[in-house]
Amino acid sequence: MFNRVKNLARYFTLNLLLSPLKFIKQQQIPLNPMTDSFKCRKNCGACCIAPSISSTIPSMPNGKPAGIACFHLDENFQCKLFGNASRPLVCSRLKPCFEMCGTNRDQAMDYLTQLEQLTSN
Numbered sequence: 001m002f003n004r005v006k007n008l009a010r011y012f013t014l015n016l017l018l019s020p021l022k023f024i025k026q027q028q029i030p031l032n033p034m035t036d037s038f039k040c041r042k043n044c045g046a047c048c049i050a051p052s053i054s055s056t057i058p059s060m061p062n063g064k065p066a067g068i069a070c071f072h073l074d075e076n077f078q079c080k081l082f083g084n085a086s087r088p089l090v091c092s093r094l095k096p097c098f099e100m101c102g103t104n105r106d107q108a109m110d111y112l113t114q115l116e117q118l119t120s121n
């Protein structure tokens with residue numbers, strides 16, 4: 001139960017931090033073209049490493065700690081559970097966006113590490 005609440009809190013905090021982007025999108029104001037059709041970058045995997053995940057992941061019943069790669073991240077930093085029903089909801093709901101992913105992997109790691117620190121405890 002606590003884990004579920006923590007996951008929801010993180011999800012809503014993430015959405016709160018991303019809300020300016022959503023507002024701009026709702027108003028259909030042109031922004032950086034990168035944000036309009038943002039796609040997950042190859043060889044990144046920052047969102048599968050930097051944050052902790054408290055919900056159950058297949059083969060990781062207690063979730064995963066921050067800074068540790070998920071068991072399902074492959075050698076190309078892609079999710080082996082992508083498209084699989086067992087992929088955690090928290091993962092499938094997290095969409096790539098410029099604010100989180102930045103322009104490179106280091107930026108994404110920094111952003112997600114800071115977000116983790118802001119939302120932990």
Ligand code: SF4
Pocket residue numbers: 039040041044045046047048095096097100101108
């Ligand atoms: S941080 Fe962004 S670019 Fe990197 S793996 Fe996650 S969604 Fe993809």
Ligand code: SF4
Pocket residue numbers: 047048053057070071072073078079080081082087088091
């Ligand atoms: S299940 Fe897939 S998307 Fe979720 S953290 Fe693990 S590798 Fe990343």
